[in-house]
Amino acid sequence: MRFIWGKKEFTLMIIPGANRRTVRFKLPHSSLYIVPSVILLVLIGFFVTIYFMNTHSHRTRNNMQQVFDGQERQLVDQITHKNSELEQLQANLIDLSQQANEFKLKLEEIKKIDHVIELMSETEGAKGTSKKTAAPSTQQPKGKNSDIGGSDVPVTSQDVSLLVNSTKEGLFSLVGDINALLLHLNESEAKLKEAQYVSSITPTLWPTVTHSITSGFGVRIDPFTSKPSMHTGFDLDGEMNDDVYATAAGKVVEASFDNEHGNHIIIDHTRGLQTEYMHLNKMLVKRGESVKKGQKIGLIGTTGRSTGSHLHYEVQKNGVPIDPNPYLKTDRKDEKP
Ligand SMILES: [Zn+2]
Incomplete structure (x- = not known):
């Protein structure tokens, strides 16, 4: 190969060998500047690309590092929160x-x-x-403000x-x-x-404030005939117009007057039990009326076959007079309303 310089151009000759044809290229002078410039530009382009790639990779690495750092912080926060x-x-x-x-x-x-x-x-x-009730509780719950102490042992x-x-x-x-x-x-x-x-409905109440019995249940000398006779109830000593109470809840089946019983009230308490209140001065309930236990139903008097103000009180079981004494347990003031 050899260069032959002309006026505005030069010729590039390539001689392959003795028996082969010579190849000639005619090139302008300017190609002497263009080719190195192109090579230089290509080289600059290459290095600039490398530089940018490197910068980009560095930035990406930094970004990833930041993301990882953020995630790590988040995880630590989460663990702390979970704890x-x-x-x-x-x-x-x-x-x-x-x-x-x-x-x-x-x-x-x-x-x-x-x-x-x-x-x-x-x-x-x-x-x-008289049944005894259960003993009061001796087991007391521990108060929240009990004194406490001891060493701090971690919980497993x-x-x-x-x-x-x-x-x-x-x-x-x-x-x-x-x-x-x-x-x-x-x-x-x-x-x-x-x-x-x-x-x-059980006649356990005293019918009067007084508990003074002047004549009990059973055989006695009749005050009118002076002969022995059966006294079918209690005679309770009371003042004229003292209150008379129903000894149990029930229904008034009789509230009337006759010469023997005077003004008298009969209350039916169901289950075969009835109570009767005789010689009343005044009756405060009517036949057919329902009464509560302890309700005031009349006033003591001496009407009918009576010698003075008193209440003849009688309890009947299935129509037969029985001794009221075993029933009489409480006073009106002791009963719950
Ligand atoms: Zn009597």
């Missing part, structure tokens, strides 16, 4: 466990009260029998698990206890209502 939540849950669990224990103690007290109600209903049913997951299990078992047994207690309470309530009803 505090866990601590809160543990605290709640301990609280719940303590509450369950306190509740259990309360339940024991309620059971005792239920027992007392049961005894009360039995007592109501058989008034006069095993401790928490044990507490969860024991609390769960405690709550299950409590639910069972509550269900049984509710059933029992309902039965007790029904028994108590029945006992209260029986008590309301």
Whole structure:
């Protein structure tokens, strides 16, 4: 190869060998500047591309690092948050466990009260029998403000698990206890209502404020004939116009006058029991009226076959007069409204 310089151009000759044809390229002078310029531009372009790629990669790496850092911080925050939540849950669990224990103690007290109600209903049913009620509770729930102390031992997951299990078992047994207690309470309530009803229709009340009996139930000398006769009730000594009360709830089946009983009231208490109040000065109820136990029904007098102001009080069982004495247990002021 050889260069032959002309005026405005130069020739590039390529001589391959002795027996082969020479190849000539005619090139303008300007190509001497253009070709290196093109090469230079290509080189600059290459380096600029490398530079930008490098810068971009660096920026990407920084961005990724920032993203990772952010995610790491988030994770740490989340873990811290979860830890505090866990601590809160543990605290709640301990609280719940303590509450369950306190509740259990309360339940024991309620059971005792239920027992007392049961005894009360039995007592109501058989008034006069002196049954003892249950002893008051000696087991007191521990107050929340009890003094506490001790060293701070961290809670392990095993401790928490044990507490969860024991609390769960405690709550299950409590639910069972509550269900049984509710059933029992309902039965007790029904028994108590029945006992209260029986008590309301049983003539256990004194018909007058005075308890002074001038003539008892049984055989006596008749004050009019002076001969022995059966006295079918009590004669209660009272002043004229003293109050007379219904000794049990019931319905007035008689409120009238006759020469023997004077003004007299008969109250039917169902179950075969009736009470009669004789010689009244005034009757304050009418036939067919319902009366409550302890209601004022008349005033003491001396009407009919009577020698002076008194109340003849009589209790009849299935139409037969019986001794009122075993029934008379309470005063009007002692009865609950
Ligand atoms: Zn009498």
